[in-house]
Amino acid sequence: MLPSTLVARLQITLPIVQGPMTGADTPALAAAVSNAGGLGMLGCGMRSPTAMAEVAAAVRALTGQPFGMNLFVQATPAPDDATVRAALKRLAPLYAEFGLVPTVPAQWCEDFEAQFEALLAARSAVASFTFGILSAAQVERLHAAGSYVIGTATTLEEARAWAAVGADAVCASGMEAGGHRGTFLGDFAASMVGTLALVPQCVDALAIPVIAAGAIMDGRGIAAALALGAQAVQMGTAFLACPESAIGSAYREALNNAQATDTRVTRIFSGRPARGIVNAMMERLQGDETTVPAYPVQNALTGALRRAAAQAGRADYLSLWAGQGVGAVRPMPAAALMQVLAQEWRTATTARST
Secondary structure: OOOOHHHHHHHHOOEEEOOOOOOOOOHHHHHHHHHHOEEEEOOOOOOOOHHHHHHHHHHHHHOOOOEEEEEHHHOOOOHHHHOOOOOOHHHHHHHHHOOOOOOOOOOOOOOOHHHHHHHHHHOOOEEEEOOOOOOOHHHHHHHHOOOOOOOOOOHHHHHHHHHHHHOEEEEOOOOOOEEEEOOOOOOOOOOOOOOOHHHHHHHHHHOOOEEEEEEOOOOHHHHHHHOOOOOOEEEEEHHHHOOOOOHHHHHHHHHHOHHHHHEEOOOOOOOEEEEEEOOOHHHHHHHHHHHOOOOHHHHHHHHHHHHHEEEEOOOOHHOOOOOOOOHHHHOHHHHHHHHHHHHHHHHHHHHHHH
């Protein structure tokens, strides 16, 4: 089987990209995936520029193989006081269960421009983005630093926009995917396109490689995505259950017990639509979604609550991000999972060709 353009360009041996999973990724996970022939990723959307440099160095200490870094394309918000006060009032009863009072955080999010400069300095093999889009000039700066640029798209229009600014590839993220939706053009409801529909649309319309994402959990899913024309897959939920991920015991237990029908898309935790496992917090506040501040304000306001829940081992107030394939998670080391995925993919590919 001849390698795809993307696989050959990135000098990887398997068409598998580990989802960047901000907050759940670790250098150990990224390095394990890269060492096994895939592309390990670091989710840096909530990391400071200093932390970005540190984790890039940590990955390089563990592997000489290519890896990538992902950022959220975002502006620092300036919410009005009334919106913040109302949000804090809604969250106060939940905080009280941990003996805490919700307060306004020191910052709403990291400064994207500073993060972008740190990304350039890190010179990772891949630089990927979600929540927004770069300018053509920014893409050129990344190219000059030696990085292959991947933009996240939830619709064909977004995929075309990334191609127009010079991205090297597009990650077509179907509505089945776990975590935050990367939508940046149009409304979120209209962007809820399934992976099976989105990938071939993008493949047919673009001259650059397409990476498929959304509920891909095993080798059959990889083979199916490649049959649709994708040159690689991005898998997040499948790697969450690996011991190298940073999630706690309560989150792991929720993953192991969940089924595909247990996930929903919600704005409750962060202010941006994201798919996760239904829990008490989602059910209690679901009716307030229209009044929840946009990301990253709500994300910052719930941060201390989610940290307290994690420390207490309580999954009921955690953002349990997971895709619709969650029922197929297989807890095992990342290297072992990569071996299983490679064998399953080859078996599925052979079966399809006979």
